[in-house]
Amino acid sequence: MDEFALIRRHFAALTGAPREVVLGVGDDCALLQPPPGEQLAVTSDTLIAGRHFPDQTAPADIGWKALAVNLSDLAAMGARPLAFTLALTLPQADDAWLAAFAQGLRACAEPSGAALIGGDTTRGPLSITITAIGALPPGGALLRAGAGIGDLVCVTGTLGDAALALQQWQAGRVPADDAEHWLRARLDRPTPRHAAGLALRGLARAAIDVSDGLLGDLGHICSASGAGAELDLSALPMSEAFRRRAPAAQRAGLQLTGGDDYELCVCVPPARLDDARRACGPLPLTPVGRIVAEAGVRLRDAHGAIVEVSSHAYRHF
Amino acid sequence: MDEFALIRRHFAALTGAPREVVLGVGDDCALLQPPPGEQLAVTSDTLIAGRHFPDQTAPADIGWKALAVNLSDLAAMGARPLAFTLALTLPQADDAWLAAFAQGLRACAEPSGAALIGGDTTRGPLSITITAIGALPPGGALLRAGAGIGDLVCVTGTLGDAALALQQWQAGRVPADDAEHWLRARLDRPTPRHAAGLALRGLARAAIDVSDGLLGDLGHICSASGAGAELDLSALPMSEAFRRRAPAAQRAGLQLTGGDDYELCVCVPPARLDDARRACGPLPLTPVGRIVAEAGVRLRDAHGAIVEVSSHAYRHF
Numbered sequence: 001m002d003e004f005a006l007i008r009r010h011f012a013a014l015t016g017a018p019r020e021v022v023l024g025v026g027d028d029c030a031l032l033q034p035p036p037g038e039q040l041a042v043t044s045d046t047l048i049a050g051r052h053f054p055d056q057t058a059p060a061d062i063g064w065k066a067l068a069v070n071l072s073d074l075a076a077m078g079a080r081p082l083a084f085t086l087a088l089t090l091p092q093a094d095d096a097w098l099a100a101f102a103q104g105l106r107a108c109a110e111p112s113g114a115a116l117i118g119g120d121t122t123r124g125p126l127s128i129t130i131t132a133i134g135a136l137p138p139g140g141a142l143l144r145a146g147a148g149i150g151d152l153v154c155v156t157g158t159l160g161d162a163a164l165a166l167q168q169w170q171a172g173r174v175p176a177d178d179a180e181h182w183l184r185a186r187l188d189r190p191t192p193r194h195a196a197g198l199a200l201r202g203l204a205r206a207a208i209d210v211s212d213g214l215l216g217d218l219g220h221i222c223s224a225s226g227a228g229a230e231l232d233l234s235a236l237p238m239s240e241a242f243r244r245r246a247p248a249a250q251r252a253g254l255q256l257t258g259g260d261d262y263e264l265c266v267c268v269p270p271a272r273l274d275d276a277r278r279a280c281g282p283l284p285l286t287p288v289g290r291i292v293a294e295a296g297v298r299l300r301d302a303h304g305a306i307v308e309v310s311s312h313a314y315r316h317f
Numbered sequence: 318m319d320e321f322a323l324i325r326r327h328f329a330a331l332t333g334a335p336r337e338v339v340l341g342v343g344d345d346c347a348l349l350q351p352p353p354g355e356q357l358a359v360t361s362d363t364l365i366a367g368r369h370f371p372d373q374t375a376p377a378d379i380g381w382k383a384l385a386v387n388l389s390d391l392a393a394m395g396a397r398p399l400a401f402t403l404a405l406t407l408p409q410a411d412d413a414w415l416a417a418f419a420q421g422l423r424a425c426a427e428p429s430g431a432a433l434i435g436g437d438t439t440r441g442p443l444s445i446t447i448t449a450i451g452a453l454p455p456g457g458a459l460l461r462a463g464a465g466i467g468d469l470v471c472v473t474g475t476l477g478d479a480a481l482a483l484q485q486w487q488a489g490r491v492p493a494d495d496a497e498h499w500l501r502a503r504l505d506r507p508t509p510r511h512a513a514g515l516a517l518r519g520l521a522r523a524a525i526d527v528s529d530g531l532l533g534d535l536g537h538i539c540s541a542s543g544a545g546a547e548l549d550l551s552a553l554p555m556s557e558a559f560r561r562r563a564p565a566a567q568r569a570g571l572q573l574t575g576g577d578d579y580e581l582c583v584c585v586p587p588a589r590l591d592d593a594r595r596a597c598g599p600l601p602l603t604p605v606g607r608i609v610a611e612a613g614v615r616l617r618d619a620h621g622a623i624v625e626v627s628s629h630a631y632r633h634f
Contacts, residue, residue, distance in 0.1 A: 022356060026541070027461050028393040028525060029358035029451070034351040039339060041346035042434060044402040044448055048441040076345040085361040087404070087446040117359060120446070124365040127441060129404040131361060131448035134346070144344050208345060224343070 010102040011086070017115035020082050020135070030117035032083060034135065041079035041134040041141065045069045049126035053188075054169055059097045061188035062128065063104030068192045069211065070132035071112050072262040075197030076209040078142040079134030081112040086119035087129040104189075112194060142200065142207035142266070147225035151205055151267035153289040156193050156280060158239040159214060161186035163258020164246050179241035186239075190262035197264060199279035204266035213257040214288075218265055219297050225267075231256075231289035234302040256299070267291055327419040328403070334432035337399050337452070347434035349400060351452065358396035358451040358458065362386045366443035370505075371486055376414045378505035379445065380421030385509050386528065387449035388429050389579040392514030393526040395459040396451030398429040403436035404446040421506075429511060459517065459524035459583070464542035468522055468584035470606040473510050473597060475556040476531060478503035480575020481563050496558035503556075507579035514581060516596035521583035530574040531605075535582055536614050542584075548573075548606035551619040573616070584608055 017024055023031035034040055047066050049055055057065075067084065074081050086105070090097070109116065114132060165187035168180065175181045193209070200207065206225055208217045214231070222228050236255045238246075246254055266285075268276045277285045289300075299307045334341055340348035351357055364383050366372055374382075384401065391398050403422070407414070426433065431449060482504035485497065492498045510526070517524065523542055525534045531548070539545050553572045555563075563571055583602075585593045594602045606617075616624045 022455075023458070023460070027458075028390040029360040029396060029458075031394075031458055032357045032359060033455065034357060036353075040349045040351060040357070042349060042400070042402060042448075042450070043346040044404045044436045044446070046404045046406060046437045046439045046446070048406060048439050051439065051441060073345040077348075079346060083359070085359060085448055087361045087363045087448075089363060089365060089444060119361045120363045122363045122365050122368065124368060124444060125442045127406060127444060129361070129363070129437070129446040131359075131402055131404075133359070138339075138350065141340070141344075141346075141348055143340070 010098045011116055017117070018082060018113055021115050021117055024115065024117045030083070032133070037138070038135045039138050039141070041074055041077045041136060042131065043070055043073035044129060044131040045073065046127060046129040057188065059100040060104030063101040064108040064189045066128040066130050067105055067108040068190050068262065070130045071114065071192035071194055072190065072209040072211065074132055074134035075192050075194040076142065076207050076264055077134065077136065078140055078197045078201040078207070079136040080198060081114035081132060081134045081194060083115045083117045084130050084132040086116060088119065089122045089124040089127045091123070091126060112192065140201045142197065142204055144206055144208055144221050144224035147206035147221050147227055147267040147291045148269070149227055149291050149293050150270065151291040152270055152273055152287040153218060153229055153231065153265065153291060154268055154276065154285050154287050155210065155214065155237060155263050155265050156196050156283050156285055157263040158237045158242060159210065159261050159263060160242050160246065160251065160255035160258050161239050162190065162260035163254040164242055166260065179244055182241050183245065187260055190260065192262060193264045193283065196280045196283050200266055200276060203272050203276040203279055204268050206267040208265050210261045210263045210265050212259045214265060215256045215297055221265065221267060222295065222297060225291070228292045228294045229289055229297045230292055231297065231299050233299050233307065235286065235288045237284060237286040327415045328433055334434070335399060335430055338432050338434055341432065341434045347400070349450070354455070355452045356455050356458070358391055358394045358453060359448065360387055360390035361446060361448040362390065363444060363446040374505065376417035377421030380418040381425040381506045383445040383447050384422055384425040385507050385579065387447045388431065388509035388511055389507065389526040389528065391449055391451035392509050392511040393459065393524045393581055394451065394453065395457055395514045395518040395524070396453040397515060398431035398449060398451045398511060400432045400434045401447050401449040403433060405436065406439045406441040406444045408440070408443060429509065457518045459514065459521055461523055461525055461538045461541035464523035464538050464544055464584040464608045465586065466544055466608050466610050467587065468608040469587055469590055469604040470535060470546055470548065470582065470608060471585055471593065471602050471604050472527065472531065472554060472580050472582050473513050473600050473602055474580040475554045475559060476527065476578050476580060477559050477563065477568065477572035477575050478556050479507065479577035480571040481559055483577065496561055499558050500562065504577055507577065509579060510581045510600065513597045513600050517583055517593060520589050520593040520596055521585050523584040525582050527578045527580045527582050529576045531582060532573045532614055538582070538584060539612065539614060542608070545609045545611045546606055546614045547609055548614065548616050550616050550624065552603065552605045554601060554603040
């Protein structure tokens with residue numbers, strides 16, 4: 001089957017589109033009519049088999065995650081998802097694989113409102129690059145650079161679940177109960193926090209999504225804002241499944257340097273914390289530290305003493 | 318060196334940007350302020366080493382071509398280049414390779430006006446996905462679907478050069494004179510025809526870029542327009558280098574089914590041909606056939622007789 005027939009068959013149902021999409025898949029380019037006066041947020045992320053997800057990952061989960069990591073970047077900017085392109089490189093044209101991949105992609109796309117508008121299919125080692133486009137009012141973007149001294153560092157949801165699931169997977173453990181299945185889903189099907197990202201516009205002064213681990217990602221906010229941060233180890237939010245399954249000695253490492261959580265890390269002035277929490281609705285927003293003048297990210301234990309960490313955030317090289 | 322340092326070092330100089338770029342590389346997303354009232358054209362293309370270019374291709378040429386093939390899609394839509402994202406997957410972080418790649422990318426980007434606004438760097442087999450964004454007035458896009466019966470099928474520049482160069486390369490031939498170097502440059506550094514694409518808005522009724530070979534690409538126009546086409550074999554424009562070096566028996570095949578020319582194929586009403594040619598300025602625009610009612614693409618020889626072709630356009634699967 002040729003490239004064009006493949007794409008038509010499996011991705012046609014994905015192209016139902018918001019009104020901003022003037023022309024979707026099938027021409028040399030897609031056409032968007034941007035919402036009048038708004039700015040567009042644009043992000044590209046690549047997932048490589050064996051590097052960003054285990055080789056055995058189900059194709060539906062790969063489809064979900066490839067889009068979710070991009071929607072997470074839009075969320076961290078406070079942008080409303082509009083559309084995305086899909087560059088899919090596959091070892092062979094496998095009909096069942098594509099059907100499952102497209103199903104997972106669709107399941108992630110539909111609640112977000114983002115439409116598939118184009119892309120490219122090529123043959124090669126499995127890799128997926130998605131470019132996502134969102135909209136937001138001028139001046140409304142949540143940047144990394146806006147953190148101010150005294151801001152509370154807050155995170156949505158819980159941290160460490162995906163890293164624990166990956167560790168269990170790599171140890172050959174098959175999910176055996178609800179807790180382990182829930183943890184695995186946190187790795188395979190992260191929920192992009194776009195509703196929270198939109199709701200935090202005007203309340204948070206800086207934001208990033210936690211993709212490489214809180215330490216590293218908060219470090220980007222600090223560098224961009226010309227500041228530092230202190231984190232309270234005992235404040236890091238933990239899921240019930242994580243609390244039950246993560247060995248106590250590994251918890252801090254998993255929560256601080258484990259990637260793949262795709263929660264938001266935002267900096268909020270203390271006076272806005274209640275509003276920010278209300279804005280996130282049912283999603284918990286937990287203060288885990290504060291922005292300080294001294295550069296770097298430091299950790300404090302339950303007694304307020306500075307502790308050292310030796311591990312580092314995930315790096316691609 | 319980590320991903321972030323790599324990107325900063327080699328691609329910083331690429332981020333000088335048109336006024337539409339509010340925020341470039343370095344945050345979760347880039348921010349664009351679309352030109353008021355205009356539409357955006359969006360396209361993604363992936364190049365895989367060994368598949369879309371020979372493994373021995375110079376990194377500067379890879380950088381050029383990865384962007385050029387996307388700018389060519391913008392040209393085929395009649396869109397003015399604004400910005401692009403770069404998703405770069407590399408076997409290792411090689412400083413010299415990246416410097417050369419960035420230099421080639423910059424050489425292609427600068428005359429186009431497109432700014433690098435973001436992307437992702439990952440480790441894996443060499444592959445490059447670029448997503449390019451252009452602007453155009455609403456209703457101004459050159460679609461594949463607009464061809465009308467009686468329109469002249471025209472192509473810019475010459476056809477077959479890149480396919481001949483690839484054939485010579487694959488035969489182990491090293492360019493030995495000006496003609497062979499010129500042919501190789503047609504393969505390695507195709508010139509996206511964006512000036513022609515913009516100038517043909519309102520004159521051409523349909524357009525596509527010739528990436529997979531004229532037969533296949535014109536076939537897409539025909540399918541989208543619910544029509545067919547006849548091509549005059551003797552009218553296909555040939556460069557002097559191609560005429561001198563391509564074996565006579567292979568010329569038609571190279572010109573019709575060889576990919577990588579990145580010329581534009583446009584459909585123009587006969588009454589607009591002179592205007593369309595003037596609009597292309599120094600770039601030749603050559604009528605090579607016409608749109609007809611009967612579906613499919615047929616070839617006529619110099620005597621007007623229908624001839625058969627056995628080869629097919631390049632397919633990725």
